[in-house]
């Protein structure tokens with residue numbers, strides 16, 4: 096066994112109440128490519144940012160080259176030969192490539208000599224690794240692929256021996272990704288150590304020597320890449336949870352209520368997040384969208400609910416189109432019977448500083464029921480809030496309490512009560528039970544099924560496979576922005592897991 | 606010829622009036638380029654003016670006055686830094702608080718120390734900065750055109766005036782030719798990039814604020830020890846805000862800042878000159894209109910009629926790593 100380049104021992108890190116890393120142990124051998132996989136929010140970036148000195152661990156030990164070290168700032172990490180390409184690039188957008196490269200690595204107080212030195216050094220690195228980029232180009236005018244190159248050049252310019260790349264291929268085209276992997280192999284051949292974070296299992300299989308799997312802040316396993324399979328990694332990554340099946344009858348699907356055709360959505364950086372997606376949701380059925388987080392589900396939901404601009408395609412609600420320019424009037428969509436429970440209840444679904452009763456009518460506050468002339472009818476709102484609190488068993492049963500003081504599960508019930516009690520024809524729900532305690536999960540699932548039984552069309556997006564399987568009448572699997580498969584509710588976890596990992600249909604059948 | 610002399614005189618007072626604006630504007634440029642909005646330029650100038658005039662009067666030395674002005678002004682800049690960098694407070698609130706403290710404390714201390722209704726004692730020669738007469742200025746004064754320009758515009762200003770104008774190329778050089786400038790510009794755009802490059806964001810921003818404090822100190826000293834022979838309450842009279850307007854107008858660039866301040870100084874000089882006398886075509890222009898012009902121009906600029914003013918991207922936002 097080769098000598099360890101990095102050892103992380105018992106690393107813990109919390110952000111407020113979130114425990115991003117719990118007792119993490121990790122050993123990376125010198126001169127290897129080590130993959131770290133895990134869903135979004137598993138704590139991968141946090142762990143590597145601790146190694147890079149960007150965050151401070153609450154407890155734990157770091158050893159580099161066998162020696163215990165203390166890394167308080169990124170400067171310490173750089174001095175130890177650690178370089179990192181962050182998930183969100185750390186570049187100054189209106190600086191040139193050259194300026195970004197020398198920032199923090201200037202040779203003296205005046206820039207002149209640093210610039211001359213960096214120019215020739217960049218020239219050498221470019222030739223050696225095929226990392227071509229115009230040193231005088233301004234960052235914001237470069238495509239993301241080239242911006243990433245600048246990040247790699249920054250690390251190499253500082254003499255990095257250990258290079259961490261955080262989800263580097265998320266922003267790359269397949270050809271660019273291949274080029275990147277060639278560079279990484281070349282760096283490895285020169286004895287450098289590489290840590291590659293990704294949630295794309297295919298890449299892990301293609302390029303890494305060893306792979307570690309993280310889930311919900313813990314390190315669940317480390318495997319030699321040759322001795323593992325995509326299936327095993329997918330299972331480790333998604334994790335099995337106690338099956339929580341809610342009783343439900345046969346669905347009686349009716350007319351198409353929501354229809355999505357050839358929908359394509361790009362994010363701010365111009366990366367295609369939803370790629371030509373089409374499907375229908377009928378009244379009386381629950382359609383579940385499964386997938387590893389970050390494969391376009393969020394963007395799909397936002398486009399359908401009129402929040403995000405779609406590049407092309409159409410979405411029909413009861414046969415009439417929805418404005419996809421991202422400027423749709425949410426009030427109008429509500430009037431047309433589309434209710435939306437957003438994924439992020441803290442920032443989109445609720446105003447945490449408001450009282451419960453205020454949140455329970457938010458967005459419907461101009462409905463006649465809640466108005467008395469031009470004013471809000473406080474009595475009606477309170478009566479309505481109390482009614483919802485009772486029906487949805489929201490605790491504590493106090494409509495005057497500030498929403499921030501409710502637990503996650505109760506907050507989610509406030510949003511669900513608001514949207515469901517408006518009797519919408521179509522309900523779309525993002526992550527119905529994220530951060531919700533087990534008791535509330537069952538309640539929420541029952542409510543969703545009750546909606547279905549009333550003949551409503553329900554679209555559920557969730558990263559919890561169990562949830563998708565127990566709720567859905569039809570399951571669509573999203574991978575890399577596309578719907579890669581449709582299955583019935585009896586699909587096995589393994590089958591769905593492989594689809595979620597992007598493994599082709601045929602392979603999945605084997 | 607009368608007309609020519611009048612113009613030279615207006616330009617001469619343009620220079621005098623734009624110097625405090627220019628110093629304050631460059632002061633603001635350092636902090637805002639580093640990502641710290643500083644609405645407290647006004648207050649720092651005011652305490653600088655007060656401290657300078659007081660120390661000069663007590664110790665009978667212009668230099669001690671200037672040094673004290675800078676020291677006190679830097680201290681106030683550090684308070685702003687403590688609130689907005691170390692404690693990640695709201696930069697606008699902190700700046701406004703500094704302006705209030707400055708306005709109140711200068712009057713109270715002035716009255717307590719000198720009992721002259723908030724004024725400081727009138728400065729004697731040697732306690733203020735005198736005009737420097739350049740060689741040959743008197744000799745060629747009567748030469749047409751060049752004479753008045755040399756004698757009035759170029760010669761005959763105090764050292765602080767030359768300092769202010771020298772700060773323009775110097776600031777440009779610092780920003781674009783030194784390591785400190787590169788890092789300062791970077792921290793105003795993306796502090797995380799600076800942090801991950803292994804540089805302390807807080808220390809960098811503190812240093813930028815110290816530069817701000819030095820320059821507002823000099824601006825204050827100019828007001829009370831050059832333009833005026835002592836401190837008068839509220840003598841900054843909104844110059845700190847006009848300097849901020851000039852900074853936006855200059856799109857946070859040093860050379861532009863000089864032209865913006867000269868323009869605003871010129872408007873001021875012209876309004877004094879024109880007081881009461883009608884202009885051809887437009888007739889009598891109220892002085893208030895001229896005084897409002899800098900703000901009107903800035904609003905027009907912000908509305909996007911004269912190009913686009915893009916502030917440093919991280920400006921006004923405390924650097925928070927962990928939510």
Ligand SMILES: Nc1ncnc2c1ncn2[C@@H]1O[C@H](COP(=O)(O)OP(=O)(O)O)[C@@H](O)[C@H]1O
Nearest residue numbers: 110113115135136137138139140141926927928
């Ligand atoms: N700067 C931060 N402040 C607060 N919480 C954070 C911060 N960075 C990450 N988190 C939280 O820590 C958890 C792990 O995040 P992260 O390390 O980014 O996961 P990954 O990279 O595996 O997607 C998430 O719940 C995330 O919300």
Ligand SMILES: [Mg+2]
Nearest residue numbers: 139140141182
């Ligand atoms: Mg991450």
